Amino acid sequence: MKNLLYIGNKLSSKGKTQTSIETLGKLLEAEGFIVNTASSKSNKLLRLLDMMFSVLKYRKQVDFVLIDTYSTSNFYYAYIVSQLCRLLKLEYIPILRGGNLPSRLEKSPILSKAIFRNANTNVAPSLYMKSNFEDLGYGNIECIPNSIALKNYRFKERTFSKISLLWVRSFSKIYNPLLAVKVIKALKDENIEAELCMVGPDADGSMQKARLLAEELDVDVTFTDKLSKQDWITLSESYNVFINTTNFDNMPVSVIEAMALGLPVISTNVGGVPFLIEHNKTGVLVTPNSEEAFVKSIKELIDSPDKTKEIGRLARKQAALFDWEIVKNQWIKVLQ
Structure with missing residues (x-):
């Protein structure tokens, strides 16, 4: 022992x-x-x-x-x-x-x-x-x-009549939460119906900055603060795209969890993320700090529903390796 x-x-x-x-x-x-x-x-x-x-x-x-x-x-x-x-x-x-x-x-x-x-x-x-x-x-x-208990993550195939973005992380500058707010604004500017929910506790004052930016840009963003694991998994049932906006990363558990749930993930191409996500196969990788890159990828997900569903299925298989x-x-x- x-x-x-x-x-x-x-x-x-x-x-x-x-x-x-x-x-x-x-x-x-x-x-x-x-x-x-x-x-x-x-x-x-x-x-x-x-x-x-x-x-x-x-x-x-x-x-x-x-x-x-x-x-x-x-x-x-x-x-x-x-x-x-x-x-x-x-x-x-x-x-x-x-x-x-x-x-x-x-x-x-x-x-x-x-x-x-x-x-x-x-x-x-x-x-x-x-x-x-x-x-x-x-x-x-x-x-x-990093690992998850795969049995706790029910796979769901998403539909895309409306874009519902989910962001799950601590509100910290290194994770660039302000970019998520800018993405929802850019979608709105292109007349794409979309919503954004941001889940996580504040680490360094970034949550207040995100709230103020959402108000300044006149976009509706739901801030849940910290949720239990089960609560955010239940919440995820109502969303169809997971976005990871970070500037630095290693092997983010929240991304593995999203993949296990069948959420197509769009993430900045930084750190360990490209070792986790194969671009256009198990997720989508984009240029850091670019709302334009996120919007382009979101529009491609909408326009290619069969491919998007396949990304969700392959992401689940990838996540199973981390059980x-x-x-x-x-x-x-x-x-x-």
Whole structure:
């Protein structure tokens, strides 16, 4: 029986989006692993101290420390926790979550080498991240994708009498939510009947900016704030196109979920997304930060209903590869 300590941002109880520390942690527990987690502290300094305290607390019983690793301020959590693990001679495994981590490797080479070269294994959720790390000389990389429980996602073939756009993400500048509002405005300007629903909590004030932009452009946008997984899956029944407007990405679970539901996905062609979506086969990839590109692709979906339905069917098949019943074997292999 392996004993794990999982370090990450466990903040869903504070109104934030549920992250892998809660989803993957529970799945590993169900496979027989003992999983302790840190941290749910809202304050960043207290969260770091809680993470460090947890490493010290469990140091004599833990087999591996899993560390969710991002590219912005949370990168420094990973650095400090990993170096504490080194000091205590604990095996640790960074999970490479941040879509902009390749840039961080170049900006912070010394810190990056201290974290990733001394890890037991680095787990990359996408081939995009794995290839970027390997190009910079990191060899101990295992690609284990983000997963879903496929049985929880009922496939539905969509119809397109009206365009109903669904956007699901935290409202953060890096995910470019304002672009979704601009897309609905551009559709309106072309006299295409359309609606937009944006689901997710506010991370950095971007939700208020999106609301103000919708008001300024005189378009109707539904903002639901944070919804439970089941609630947004139920909501998705009423929508027929999923848009992903991000500027940086790795292996977004919300996109995998949309594919599993049969929603044709239009996404910016960034980061790990082209490793997930095959253009015009399992989804549509467009130029970043271009409402014109989104509108063009949406019009093509309307004009080619048979092709669009085929994209939905193939997307479901692709999403099935990320079912936990398949992915769990890769985790078990690494952790054994």
